[in-house]
Amino acid sequence: MERNVYLYILVMAAVTYVIRVLPLTLIRNQINNTFVKSFLYYVPYVTLAVMTFPAIINATQIPAAGAIALIVGIVLAWKGASLFQVSILSCVVVFMVEMFLV
Amino acid sequence: MDIKMDTSEENICLQEKSTNINIKPFKEGIRDGIPIALGYLAVSFTLGIAARNAGLTTFQGFLAALLTNASAGGYAGFLLISSGGTYWEMAVVTMIANARYFLMSSALSQKLSPDTPLYHRFIIGYDVTDELFGISIAQKGWLNPYYFYGAMLVALPAWSLGTAMGVTAGNILSPKIVSALSVALYGMFLFIIIPPAKKDPIIGVLVALSFIASFISAEISFFSGISNGTKIIILTVVISGLAAIFFPVSEQEDDANGA
Numbered sequence: 001m002e003r004n005v006y007l008y009i010l011v012m013a014a015v016t017y018v019i020r021v022l023p024l025t026l027i028r029n030q031i032n033n034t035f036v037k038s039f040l041y042y043v044p045y046v047t048l049a050v051m052t053f054p055a056i057i058n059a060t061q062i063p064a065a066g067a068i069a070l071i072v073g074i075v076l077a078w079k080g081a082s083l084f085q086v087s088i089l090s091c092v093v094v095f096m097v098e099m100f101l102v
Numbered sequence: 103m104d105i106k107m108d109t110s111e112e113n114i115c116l117q118e119k120s121t122n123i124n125i126k127p128f129k130e131g132i133r134d135g136i137p138i139a140l141g142y143l144a145v146s147f148t149l150g151i152a153a154r155n156a157g158l159t160t161f162q163g164f165l166a167a168l169l170t171n172a173s174a175g176g177y178a179g180f181l182l183i184s185s186g187g188t189y190w191e192m193a194v195v196t197m198i199a200n201a202r203y204f205l206m207s208s209a210l211s212q213k214l215s216p217d218t219p220l221y222h223r224f225i226i227g228y229d230v231t232d233e234l235f236g237i238s239i240a241q242k243g244w245l246n247p248y249y250f251y252g253a254m255l256v257a258l259p260a261w262s263l264g265t266a267m268g269v270t271a272g273n274i275l276s277p278k279i280v281s282a283l284s285v286a287l288y289g290m291f292l293f294i295i296i297p298p299a300k301k302d303p304i305i306g307v308l309v310a311l312s313f314i315a316s317f318i319s320a321e322i323s324f325f326s327g328i329s330n331g332t333k334i335i336i337l338t339v340v341i342s343g344l345a346a347i348f349f350p351v352s353e354q355e356d357d358a359n360g361a
Contacts, residue, residue, distance in 0.1 A: 003183075005183060006162070006165075007189060008189070012176075015192075016200050019204050019207070020203045020228070021224060023204060025220060025227065027208060030212060035347070038345070038346035039343055041212075044239040044294075045299070046308055046342045047338040047342075049291075049308070051291060052292065054317045059281070061277060070292070076293075077295075077296035078297070081293070082293075084133070084136065087141070087286045087290045087293065088137060088286070088289070095281075098281060098282070
């Protein structure tokens with residue numbers, strides 16, 4: 001059966017939007033339950049950390065470039081560099097490392 | 103007459119003030135959105151290649167990116183299109199690939215002042231991506247919706263255009279450039295998680311634990327049947343859940359971190 005690409009896209013868009021908008025619109029007050037509150041407090045840090053490593057060493061052409069970018073990024077962020085600095089310098093590090101090693 | 107003039111001028115002043123209050127966060131949002139947009143260009147370019155392989159036109163790829171703003175969800179969707187799955191399958195696959203946004207949106211709900219009007223929630227909900235979520239959480243105090251809109255304004259077009267370019271141009275960017283740009287997003291994640299980890303040792307330990315657990319789950323073949331998105335959800339729920347049991351957040355700590 002021939003299916004319509006636009007209908008596929010519509011289904012993707014609708015499902016994605018509902019997933020994102022439901023918690024924001026349904027949870028409109030501060031949660032007082034200590035467990036739920038603490039859980040949601042830790043979620044961002046844990047989920048971003050899980051997404052960063054080891055993904056960063058698989059994103060580059062050679063793992064060493066990603067690994068060095070990870071270390072440089074951590075040091076810069078620790079020292080208080082800005083979002084733009086951490087982000088761009090990580091890219092520069094990868095570019096330099098791969099220029100010599102690839 | 104004079105008095106009336108005065109009040110109307112005062113009103114104008116007040117209005118200008120309230121606009122100014124939102125302009126600053128809006129500009130900051132644009133500023134923080136630029137590195138996101140750069141990373142998006144690289145990542146969505148590869149998404150566009152996947153769309154092209156699934157037989158989508160440039161416009162269809164652009165539309166899909168504009169309407170979903172999702173990487174893993176996009177990939178999964180294009181894969182399903184190319185294999186000719188049903189619309190129901192598409193709904194289920196999209197839900198699984200994007201389920202982590204449900205968690206992020208829940209966490210973000212606590213970052214919005216309770217009196218934030220519903221229309222702001224409907225617009226913010228449109229673009230809760232890993233990156234926009236990240237910079238929003240890093241904001242001090244309540245999230246100003248206009249900060250989010252500023253970032254969205256640069257990130258969303260970059261994501262859609264990058265995808266369209268990927269469909270059209272295929273492999274025009276050199277692999278070295280794509281490789282370098284693709285770590286921009288991870289650099290941003292580090293910017294978000296490292297400073298709080300420095301300030302709060304519990305978060306520091308959690309970040310280290312998350313790195314290790316994520317690495318193990320990626321390396322051990324036992325977990326290889328589980329998709330990446332599902333792994334992220336399982337690890338997030340387990341680690342955050344354990345942390346919430348052993349280190350419940352007290353009001354004071356909460357305030358200190360500006361949440």
